[in-house]
Amino acid sequence: MLLEVEDLSVNYGPIEAIRNINFTVEEGSVATLIGANGAGKSTTLKTISGLLKTRTGRVVFDGKDITNMAPYVRVKLGISQSPEGRGIFPGMTVRENLDMGAYVRTDRKTPAYQEDVDRALTLFPRLEERIDQIAGTMSGGEQQMLAIGRALMARPRLILLDEPSMGLAPKLIQQIFSIITEINNQGTTVLLVEQNAAQALKRADTAHVLSTGEITQSGTGAELAGDASIQEAYLGGAV
Amino acid sequence: MQFFFDHFFELTITGLALGSIYALVALGYTMVYGVLQLINFAHSEVFMYGTFSVVWVFYLFGAGADQSTGSLIGLLVASMIVAMVVSGGVALLLERVAYRPLLKKNSPKLVALISAIGASFALAEAMGLRDRIAGFLGLEGTLTKYVAGARDNRSLPTTITPDPLFKIGDYNVTTVDLLVIVMALLMMFALDRFVRRSRLGRGMRAVAQDPSSAALMGVNSTRVYQVTFLLGGLMAGVAATLYMIRIGTTRFDAGFILGVKAFTAAVLGGIGNLRGALVGGLVLGVAENWGSAIIGTEWKDVVAFVLLVVILLFRPTGLLGESLGKARA
Numbered sequence: 001m002l003l004e005v006e007d008l009s010v011n012y013g014p015i016e017a018i019r020n021i022n023f024t025v026e027e028g029s030v031a032t033l034i035g036a037n038g039a040g041k042s043t044t045l046k047t048i049s050g051l052l053k054t055r056t057g058r059v060v061f062d063g064k065d066i067t068n069m070a071p072y073v074r075v076k077l078g079i080s081q082s083p084e085g086r087g088i089f090p091g092m093t094v095r096e097n098l099d100m101g102a103y104v105r106t107d108r109k110t111p112a113y114q115e116d117v118d119r120a121l122t123l124f125p126r127l128e129e130r131i132d133q134i135a136g137t138m139s140g141g142e143q144q145m146l147a148i149g150r151a152l153m154a155r156p157r158l159i160l161l162d163e164p165s166m167g168l169a170p171k172l173i174q175q176i177f178s179i180i181t182e183i184n185n186q187g188t189t190v191l192l193v194e195q196n197a198a199q200a201l202k203r204a205d206t207a208h209v210l211s212t213g214e215i216t217q218s219g220t221g222a223e224l225a226g227d228a229s230i231q232e233a234y235l236g237g238a239v
Numbered sequence: 240m241q242f243f244f245d246h247f248f249e250l251t252i253t254g255l256a257l258g259s260i261y262a263l264v265a266l267g268y269t270m271v272y273g274v275l276q277l278i279n280f281a282h283s284e285v286f287m288y289g290t291f292s293v294v295w296v297f298y299l300f301g302a303g304a305d306q307s308t309g310s311l312i313g314l315l316v317a318s319m320i321v322a323m324v325v326s327g328g329v330a331l332l333l334e335r336v337a338y339r340p341l342l343k344k345n346s347p348k349l350v351a352l353i354s355a356i357g358a359s360f361a362l363a364e365a366m367g368l369r370d371r372i373a374g375f376l377g378l379e380g381t382l383t384k385y386v387a388g389a390r391d392n393r394s395l396p397t398t399i400t401p402d403p404l405f406k407i408g409d410y411n412v413t414t415v416d417l418l419v420i421v422m423a424l425l426m427m428f429a430l431d432r433f434v435r436r437s438r439l440g441r442g443m444r445a446v447a448q449d450p451s452s453a454a455l456m457g458v459n460s461t462r463v464y465q466v467t468f469l470l471g472g473l474m475a476g477v478a479a480t481l482y483m484i485r486i487g488t489t490r491f492d493a494g495f496i497l498g499v500k501a502f503t504a505a506v507l508g509g510i511g512n513l514r515g516a517l518v519g520g521l522v523l524g525v526a527e528n529w530g531s532a533i534i535g536t537e538w539k540d541v542v543a544f545v546l547l548v549v550i551l552l553f554r555p556t557g558l559l560g561e562s563l564g565k566a567r568a
Binding site for chain 1: 441454460
């Protein structure tokens with residue numbers, strides 16, 4: 001297992017955000033967490049990245065207990081995140097944002113680095129057109145592409161994607177999801193958090209439903225997509 | 240008014256020199272604010288410790304009026320390096336002792352401000368009581384030269400005589416004017432380049448724009464905070480050296496007024512903005528000089544602060560606005 005989340009609980013002050021969560025992500029797979037707003041999906045990702053402290057439980061990455069490691073150490077180990085709300089650096093250009101994604105890398109003067117820039121720009125040709133634009137002046141969809149491209153620049157083994165489809169036009173949503181599949185095909189393990197359950201389940205090897213801080217159902221993407229109660233609650237009654 | 244017109248060039252050029260010193264100290268306030276949204280009230284003491292380092296280096300080498308130009312330059316270089324080390328060290332110490340424990344606990348910024356005020360008084364008083372501290376350590380005899388008159392003004396021996404270099408208008412620009420302005424500009428240029436080009440500089444800008452995204456990129460925030468304080472300290476060390484060359488006298492509480500002025504310069508230019516610190520410092524230095532020539536020397540602080548209020552009324556974000564994070568090449 002590349003990632004193991006064991007018995008994880010996180011509080012915001014006195015409020016329990018997630019409670020005794022357990023799941024694993026296999027190397028090379030796409031896993032997804034679906035659920036309503038406020039169910040604890042982003043909290044889970046933030047905790048895996050180390051932005052939030054755990055109350056109970058452990059996070060194990062590639063056999064190493066990373067529960068108490070600083071966020072930057074986790075990035076070095078190979079966990080990268082495209083955060084909720086994109087979190088791009090608004091005052092930097094697209095290129096500088098991509099460079100920030102590679103902050104932990106030491107090979108920035110090498111061709112390998114340039115290849116990764118090219119790879120990100122091939123996945124998102126739109127970014128190439130805007131390479132010297134100030135990121136804060138781009139549209140939401142472009143910023144989303146930048147956030148994912150930037151997360152890839154760390155050459156992560158595991159990429160955490162928090163609501164990549166949020167606020168995007170339907171056509172763009174399709175595009176983003178096929179790029180996610182592409183990223184996975186290129187060898188990166190993906191943990192995807194989504195409100196767009198239909199798309200997420202279609203692409204996921206394993207899926208978990210989060211509801212008010214707890215995992216209520218788990219299975220393969222296809223299993224959950226075929227489950228009547230999930231269709232009712234998250235898929236608008238039909239797939 | 241006639242005096243103002245008669246001395247216009249002198250007032251302006253010496254104002255620019257004074258303003259350069261404000262600007263260098265202002266950088267420390269503005270960087271810490273840009274990165275941590277925190278006002279490092281104790282930065283004035285970082286500067287003050289630098290001024291004493293310069294005095295002590297001069298004492299140590301027994302400098303006097305008979306210095307050759309060569310040895311004087313050597314002495315100035317040495318005291319600047321020592322002042323940078325001392326001020327940088329004090330700044331790092333502040334980060335470690337007065338801020339990091341609070342940041343770790345997610346304390347409100349107000350708590351950090353109080354901590355800074357406390358640190359500021361503690362540092363100033365430690366300097367003002369250095370004779371007692373030396374006595375306590377049993378070093379009074381060995382350190383007499385350095386700790387005598389702990390609460391009085393301390394001056395550099397008269398080693399530096401400004402030589403006229405060239406005329407602007409009717410004012411003879413001196414070596415000291417030129418040294419102060421050129422040195423300050425060089426330092427600011429170097430700092431600006433560091434923040435824009437180096438990896439840690441980009442880390443600083445990233446933390447300033449979005450601390451949690453920066454953490455997700457693998458930026459070590461503690462390291463960034465240290466570097467931010469250190470750079471501010473180094474600039475204050477340079478400022479302290481130039482201040483001693485120009486003014487020549489310091490005291491344990493000399494940081495206070497200068498610190499308030501430098502902070503004003505930072506706000507005037509747009510706090511969080513490196514180039515704003517330069518603009519704010521220069522504007523403030525010149526305004527002070529002009530104001531004291533037009534109304535009277537005793538009014539110069541009034542002029543400076545009225546100017547601040549008026550500018551902020553019309554431009555609440557300062558002359559250049561933008562934050563460190565958003566500032567661009």
